Amino acid sequence: MALIVHKYGGTSMGSTERIRQVAKRVAKWARAGHQMVVVPSAMSGETNRLLGLAKELSPEGSSAELNRELDLIAATGEQVSVGLLAIALQAEGMQAVSYAGWQVPIKTDSSFTKARIESIDDQRVRADLAAGKVVIITGFQGIDPNGHVTTLGRGGSDTSAVAVAAAMKAAECLIYTDVDGVYTTDPRIVSDARRLHTISFEEMLEMASLGSKVLQIRSVEFAGKYRVPLRVLSSFTPWDIDIEEEAKSGTLITFEEDVKMEQAVVSGIAFNRDEAKVSLLGVPDKPGIAFQILGPVADANIDVDVIIQNVSHDGRTDFSFTVHRNDYQRTMELLKTRVAVDTGAASVVGDKNICKVSIVGIGMRSHVGVASKMFRSLSEEGINIQMITTSEIKTSVVIDEKYMELAVRALHKAFELDQPNS
Amino acid sequence: MALIVHKYGGTSMGSTERIRQVAKRVAKWARAGHQMVVVPSAMSGETNRLLGLAKELSPEGSSAELNRELDLIAATGEQVSVGLLAIALQAEGMQAVSYAGWQVPIKTDSSFTKARIESIDDQRVRADLAAGKVVIITGFQGIDPNGHVTTLGRGGSDTSAVAVAAAMKAAECLIYTDVDGVYTTDPRIVSDARRLHTISFEEMLEMASLGSKVLQIRSVEFAGKYRVPLRVLSSFTPWDIDIEEEAKSGTLITFEEDVKMEQAVVSGIAFNRDEAKVSLLGVPDKPGIAFQILGPVADANIDVDVIIQNVSHDGRTDFSFTVHRNDYQRTMELLKTRVAVDTGAASVVGDKNICKVSIVGIGMRSHVGVASKMFRSLSEEGINIQMITTSEIKTSVVIDEKYMELAVRALHKAFELDQPNS
Known part of the structure; x- marks a missing residue:
């Protein structure tokens, strides 16, 4: 009982x-x-x-x-x-x-x-x-x-x-x-x-x-x-x-975490098309810039998901992040009218037609080459990767929305998820 | 305020x-x-x-x-x-x-x-x-x-x-x-x-x-x-x-209770056609008979409204009461199968097609002849009164349902309720 x-x-x-x-x-x-x-x-x-x-x-x-x-x-x-x-x-x-x-x-x-x-x-x-x-x-x-x-x-x-x-x-x-x-x-x-x-x-x-x-x-x-x-x-x-x-x-x-689970490198493919991408280009690369950009966004009660800051060149960098698609217009306005001015960014660009595809697996911790296998698989399908983030047990990419189904199917096959667990 | x-x-x-x-x-x-x-x-x-x-x-x-x-x-x-x-x-x-x-x-x-x-x-x-x-x-x-x-x-x-x-x-x-x-x-x-x-x-x-x-x-x-x-x-x-x-x-x-209210003998005419009447005829008139009849009715969770017991003759009396019309069948069955046997009543009769009409007025306390005016008024319309109950501020009669509207109109006129208060 x-x-x-x-x-x-x-x-x-x-x-x-x-x-x-x-x-x-x-x-x-x-x-x-x-x-x-x-x-x-x-x-x-x-x-x-x-x-x-x-x-x-x-x-x-x-x-x-x-x-x-x-x-x-x-x-x-x-x-x-x-x-x-x-x-x-x-x-x-x-x-x-x-x-x-x-x-x-x-x-x-x-x-x-x-x-x-x-x-x-x-x-x-x-x-x-x-x-x-x-x-x-x-x-x-x-x-x-x-x-x-x-x-x-x-x-x-x-x-x-x-x-x-x-x-x-x-x-x-x-x-x-x-x-x-x-x-x-x-x-x-x-x-x-x-x-x-x-x-x-x-x-x-x-x-x-x-x-x-x-x-x-x-x-x-x-x-x-x-x-x-x-x-x-x-x-x-x-x-x-x-x-x-x-x-x-x-x-x-x-x-x-039993043995069988360790053996499955990737357990599943997740995806999400509720997001939109925004970028501030040519932002002066100085301490506190991330807060200067995301502080006002948080104050406006807008949730941010993926955040990426590339390495800088000539003292300037590009700063990108994703928000819920419903918050896209508000975010763009906020960046254009306030944040770009305050930070001295060169320009603001955005894209609503994106999606995020991720491979998830606890086995990734102990297996090298999982991410590169993912990138190769997408490349073979001619899919351009716009953003990448990784954690210990997942790797996510932002790609053009129209390739979402194609990417999910390719990754599902590449990681042999269609094969029953042995 | x-x-x-x-x-x-x-x-x-x-x-x-x-x-x-x-x-x-x-x-x-x-x-x-x-x-x-x-x-x-x-x-x-x-x-x-x-x-x-x-x-x-x-x-x-x-x-x-x-x-x-x-x-x-x-x-x-x-x-x-x-x-x-x-x-x-x-x-x-x-x-x-x-x-x-x-x-x-x-x-x-x-x-x-x-x-x-x-x-x-x-x-x-x-x-x-x-x-x-x-x-x-x-x-x-x-x-x-x-x-x-x-x-x-x-x-x-x-x-x-x-x-x-x-x-x-x-x-x-x-x-x-x-x-x-x-x-x-x-x-x-x-x-x-x-x-x-x-x-x-x-x-x-x-x-x-x-x-x-x-x-x-x-x-x-x-x-x-x-x-x-x-x-x-x-x-x-x-x-x-x-x-x-x-x-x-x-x-x-x-x-x-201000003066104006004392002057209005009857304030309103109420009526109700949700009731049915049942009577036990020829009940032995002895102590405890009312409880012997109504006890089982209460036990069956049936609400009783008007209760009337007439004076007895030859040691026998008639006992009548009204119940909600929805409870009529149950009440009749209960009376026929149990109560009439237990009490030794001669017979059980009932009528669903009744209504109750009442005159209500706090002024009735201090005015004689109000009830008799009500009875005369109904009599002039040829309406037979089946049961009567009275309290300090109301008098109710049970009559044939088909006369309800006629009775209400007659009483409303008799007590001059159509006249504005002076």
């Missing part, structure tokens, strides 16, 4: 019929002798509906007062979900009780709309589990030190589930989703992409942050910090699938 | 456009120097939508566990409303903050789906008012001693508003609704029914309990207990109507 956390996404909770399926699956796990905690998302579309109503009324701009109200409103989506799932479980003959985040309580800081979990009190939940109840907890939300409802931001229910699993020292946290695991790359682009049976926590972190949208990145960070075994698996299998089979399905995100 | 509570019903909160109108109206009151607390209902249709989802999943029967979940689900309707109204007020340039019942907190007992308010902590709200904020509080809900969300039952938002007004010692509680006040009777039946400028608390209690559905009866009881001045007025007047005019509109439910 183990304590298990299940997390179900909005699609899995999308209708009363779907909720009934979730209840039957959870009941199966509980009847197999497990102590069950379930963290469901809001019914699909509900959070958008609620925030849409708020948007129709919103004053211009953003404020803590406004965000506080948005959180109180958005949090209701999950509150409805947990209540409905508890009722569905009761209809299955199970004892079940649901809690909103503030009732557990799940304590967060006061950053409305993007709060961070600070602690979870497990007393109430443990008492219910000991009494034989299935406990259902709202994802996405908590309560701040002043008693205000907070939300964790989009995808926050993954983080809630992992945080609950960490607080309860759960044996495993199962994230039920609309894909059946983590793949070597997106199967819509590479038809022979393979599902990974296991992936290391660090690789998953890189995959998640690079646009492989299976799991919210903060939930992976959380899992890493507290070493919560995390499994991504499909919510579309029949609920009455054999439980032993189900428990081994999907992809396990693990913290043990 | 006074502390004022506004309550808005589901229709007033029915769309973002309607919510914007509510915000403008509240802002007008706040700008006139009043400290404002607002208690809105859920957007119209929302509570039904939520409970409909729950019903699709509900196990058979009813339990505290199920009701607990229903309350957690249903409470979200008002939570969304308060957040949206706060945002709309912020858009009007006001400072505004909203609270769910548990945040205030509004403390209730643990009777899920029909909880009763036990106390309201006004500290948080007072601090916000002192800081110049409009405070918006969810209607319909609270929190029980174990930290569970409770709801007060249908129409509970009226009660919440009055309870908040009582706790805050508000100068007045304004209930904005889709009618513009309390009428001498239903204007759909008597075209020259008049709006009352004032009505006494006790008369309002009788009017509310007799089917005049302007206000939830518990809210009137609450207002009476704590002597909260209560005004029913229209939410359909333009929001920018002159505030002095608005403050005098609608109907004021008052506790002062």
Whole structure:
């Protein structure tokens, strides 16, 4: 008998019929002798509906007062979900009780709309589990030190589930989703992409942050910090699938670097076409220049991803970085009107039609020549590399957007990701 | 400057456009120097939508566990409303903050789906008012001693508003609704029914309990207990109507029995066609017979309204009472299969096609002949009276349903309710 956390996404909770399926699956796990905690998302579309109503009324701009109200409103989506799932479980003959985040309580800081979990009190939940109840907890939300409802931001229910699993020292946290695991790359682009049976926590972190949208990145960070075994698996299998089979399905995100994993040099290909590239050309190369450029960008609340500064010549250098495509216009204006003037840059250029492609693999640490193999492979396809960044377990390149699928397929093949693990 | 509570019903909160109108109206009151607390209902249709989802999943029967979940689900309707109204007020340039019942907190007992308010902590709200904020509080809900969300039952938002007004010692509680006040009777039946400028608390209690559905009866009881001045007025007047005019509109439910009110013998005609009549004929007239009949009825959770026992002859009597029409079949079965046998009644008869018509007036206390005037008036219309009950300030008759409109019109005319107060 183990304590298990299940997390179900909005699609899995999308209708009363779907909720009934979730209840039957959870009941199966509980009847197999497990102590069950379930963290469901809001019914699909509900959070958008609620925030849409708020948007129709919103004053211009953003404020803590406004965000506080948005959180109180958005949090209701999950509150409805947990209540409905508890009722569905009761209809299955199970004892079940649901809690909103503030009732557990799940304590967060006061950053409305993007709060961070600070602690979870497990007393109430443990008492219910000991009494034989299935406990259902709202994802996405908590309560701040002043008693205000907070939300964790989009995808926050993954983080809630992992945080609950960490607080309860759960044996495993199962994230039920609309894909059946983590793949070597997106199967819509590479038809022979393979599902990974296991992936290391660090690789998953890189995959998640690079646009492989299976799991919210903060939930992976959380899992890493507290070493919560995390499994991504499909919510579309029949609920009455054999439980032993189900428990081994999907992809396990693990913290043990076993031999087999060391042997796989590259585990997956990630990609992202949400970014745009901007460059300041001919910037005087002097101390503090990076801060002079990126300080105003950060002040404007624009997130920067890749940053590259080339070696200087004649006391001048080129400084490039990428931002989210939605922030492209704002960034260009900011650079042209203020930053270029302040820094004495010669010119500002930008490009929205780029993408980032990355190879990710914990084995890269101990294998030389992985990056050069990547560059050769792209070169053979005639793809020009515009920017390069590397870390211990990944190498990313920025290329023309139109070559994205081609690059992903070429790399998938070059690193033999289509071959089953031996 | 006074502390004022506004309550808005589901229709007033029915769309973002309607919510914007509510915000403008509240802002007008706040700008006139009043400290404002607002208690809105859920957007119209929302509570039904939520409970409909729950019903699709509900196990058979009813339990505290199920009701607990229903309350957690249903409470979200008002939570969304308060957040949206706060945002709309912020858009009007006001400072505004909203609270769910548990945040205030509004403390209730643990009777899920029909909880009763036990106390309201006004500290948080007072601090916000002192800081110049409009405070918006969810209607319909609270929190029980174990930290569970409770709801007060249908129409509970009226009660919440009055309870908040009582706790805050508000100068007045304004209930904005889709009618513009309390009428001498239903204007759909008597075209020259008049709006009352004032009505006494006790008369309002009788009017509310007799089917005049302007206000939830518990809210009137609450207002009476704590002597909260209560005004029913229209939410359909333009929001920018002159505030002095608005403050005098609608109907004021008052506790002062001034001369003018004493002079109006009958204030209104109430009616109700939701009931059915059942009679046990030839019941042995012995001590305890009423309990022997009504005990099993109460055990079956059937509410009884009018109860009449005639004088006995030959040691036998007839015992009649009315129940809600929905409970008619159950009641008849119960009486035939059990109660008639146990009591030795000669027979059981019933009639669904009845209605109850009542005259209500605090002046009846000091005026003789009011009831006989009522009976004469009905007799002149050829209407047979089946049952009669009286209290200090009302007289009710049960008659054939088909005569209801005729009876109401006749009584409205007989008591000169179509004449303006002098």
